[in-house]
Amino acid sequence: EAQVTQNPRYLITVTGKKLTVTCSQNMNHEYMSWYRQDPGLGLRQIYYSMNVEVTDKGDVPEGYKVSRKEKRNFPLILESPSPNQTSLYFCASSLRGTGGQETQYFGPGTRLLVL
């Protein structure tokens, strides 16, 4: 079954304590991305990766890091979390075929609370 998995699903932490949210896909997709979703706002892209070792900033990258050492994994790292990073986070992977066809899958989300 094609899927994107995220762990943990829920996390409560304190300001400044480094954390990592993992993301894994089983579809051999080249493109992966991270979003945050806040009440009253649409999704905003944090970082994206076009392939292994190729990452770039999205709209709201401040306070986040990512890495793409393997095709299937794309962890999101918060080196020093702050309360304004309390949010719902989604990982996504996609395949863009020839002719513009596109397949996208989103993970189930990680709800983060930073105290």
Place this chain on the structure above:
Amino acid sequence: GEDVEQSLFLSVREGDSSVINCTYTDSSSTYLYWYKQEPGAGLQLLTYIFSNMDMKQDQRLTVLLNKKDKHLSLRIADTQTGDSAIYFCAEREGGSYIPTFGRGTSLIVHP
């Protein structure tokens, strides 16, 4: 910068058609998407349309694009209670990997 606007709520009766509207500002938008988000779940890509198309139909879903007015709509025929969800419109330029999302429209389907 880019902006994508949607109305916040839509309420329809089961069996009726739903039309969810979206406007965008970026004239270079190439890809326009519709997503569905059910409670507690991630987004599901429902359909997308290229800016060189006017319409796309996929079973109960019909997407209409008016490029002149920068208006995108999603019509759901024979709306069912299982269609109750938040629907997001998004746009992306052809050369960009960063989409812009609207704030979402909550569709409520009542008997």
